[in-house]
Amino acid sequence: xxxxxxxxxxxxxxxxxxxxxxxxxxxxxxxxxxxxxxxxxxxxxxxxxxxxxxxxxxxxxxxxxxxxxxxxxxxxxxxxxxxxxxxxxxxxxxxxxxxxxxxxxxxxxxxxxxxxxxxxxxxxxxxxxxxxxxxxxxxxxxxxxxxxxxxxxxxxxxxxxxxxxxxxxxxxxxxxxxxxxxx
Amino acid sequence: xxxxxxxxxxxxxxxxxxxxxxxxxxxxxxxxxxxxxxxxxxxxxxxxxxxxxxxxxxxxxxxxxxxxxxxxxxxxxxxxxxxxxxxxxxxxxxxxxxxxxxxxxxxxxxxxxxxxxxxxxxxxxxxxxxxxxxxxxxxxxxxxxxxxxxxxxxxxxxxxxxxxxxxxxxxxxxxxxxxx
Numbered sequence: 001x002x003x004x005x006x007x008x009x010x011x012x013x014x015x016x017x018x019x020x021x022x023x024x025x026x027x028x029x030x031x032x033x034x035x036x037x038x039x040x041x042x043x044x045x046x047x048x049x050x051x052x053x054x055x056x057x058x059x060x061x062x063x064x065x066x067x068x069x070x071x072x073x074x075x076x077x078x079x080x081x082x083x084x085x086x087x088x089x090x091x092x093x094x095x096x097x098x099x100x101x102x103x104x105x106x107x108x109x110x111x112x113x114x115x116x117x118x119x120x121x122x123x124x125x126x127x128x129x130x131x132x133x134x135x136x137x138x139x140x141x142x143x144x145x146x147x148x149x150x151x152x153x154x155x156x157x158x159x160x161x162x163x164x165x166x167x168x169x170x171x172x173x174x175x176x177x178x179x180x181x182x183x
Numbered sequence: 184x185x186x187x188x189x190x191x192x193x194x195x196x197x198x199x200x201x202x203x204x205x206x207x208x209x210x211x212x213x214x215x216x217x218x219x220x221x222x223x224x225x226x227x228x229x230x231x232x233x234x235x236x237x238x239x240x241x242x243x244x245x246x247x248x249x250x251x252x253x254x255x256x257x258x259x260x261x262x263x264x265x266x267x268x269x270x271x272x273x274x275x276x277x278x279x280x281x282x283x284x285x286x287x288x289x290x291x292x293x294x295x296x297x298x299x300x301x302x303x304x305x306x307x308x309x310x311x312x313x314x315x316x317x318x319x320x321x322x323x324x325x326x327x328x329x330x331x332x333x334x335x336x337x338x339x340x341x342x343x344x345x346x347x348x349x350x351x352x353x354x355x356x357x358x359x360x361x362x363x
Binding site for chain 2: 010020023026027031033040041042047063064065076079113
């Protein structure tokens with residue numbers, strides 16, 4: 001005997017949009033979470049003088065990591081380049097946006113589930129959350145544009161891709177709402 | 184009496200597991216690009232410890248998930264939505280995911296146990312040393328950890344593709360794991 005019925009009247013658009021929102025939400029929560037950690041770690045461990053110490057590249061570590069001495073030394077230059085390209089305000093701005101983004105992305109997983117088990121309020125919430133995520137992308141884009149070329153090269157392409165994805169989810173949710181309203 | 188969908192605890196644990204696994208993949212690719220550790224360069228300390236903490240927590244989560252899944256089994260899927268071969272493929276993918284998640288966590292821990300770095304679980308519980316630092320063993324378990332992680336990523340891609348396939352068909356199968 002089956003006790004608890006699931007909503008079997010979910011419109012196809014909500015089922016598809018919901019699952020895609022969940023998949024992207026899982027991935028984006030991880031991406032934003034990692035970004036917040038990245039900024040915190042770099043800020044905390046950069047020497048106050050800005051002068052990076054010599055690379056420590058013992059042969060056994062190089063073998064374990066599968067890298068050459070030159071690459072080991074470059075890892076320091078890479079972190080230094082990221083720090084040099086970032087204005088003073090950038091790490092805290094990026095951490096704040098990444099934190100908000102991680103929370104919204106996590107909420108989008110829940111909203112995705114609500115879309116799959118469709119209720120009319122789920123699509124309203126979806127429009128709000130996808131708009132929020134698109135705004136976070138735009139703010140991150142604006143922040144990164146005002147940094148140096150190293151950070152622009154690292155971030156801009158990815159942010160633009162996320163913005164396009166969130167715009168598609170948002171338009172999908174709006175179109176779905178209109179479809180339901182006309183049904 | 185059986186539910187149509189999975190138990191709510193199972194649903195929450197499943198999605199917690201999913202977010203954690205993706206975070207571990209993405210953060211590990213980044214942290215391996217940080218400078219090698221030295222007394223002056225400690226960039227790797229926090230991300231590596233966090234990686235270990237989440238990895239060990241995943242073992243606890245997956246064992247809880249297994250328990251809940253086996254104790255509260257949902258009603259079988261309607262055979263009109265899933266052919267027997269698809270059903271067996273889904274079971275195989277799930278068994279592989281559970282096995283690989285556990286393998287990745289255990290090999291990662293064993294690799295770490297053979298380094299000079301201690302494991303302090305969430306910076307509070309110090310794990311006893313189970314092995315002396317040994318570069319060869321660290322590398323051996325480290326390689327297994329990496330290969331198991333790549334295999335896990337591959338099988339997750341299959342699992343996600345299956346979920347999206349059923350979402351496009353709107354046959355109700357993904358709804359079983361999406362009830363809050």
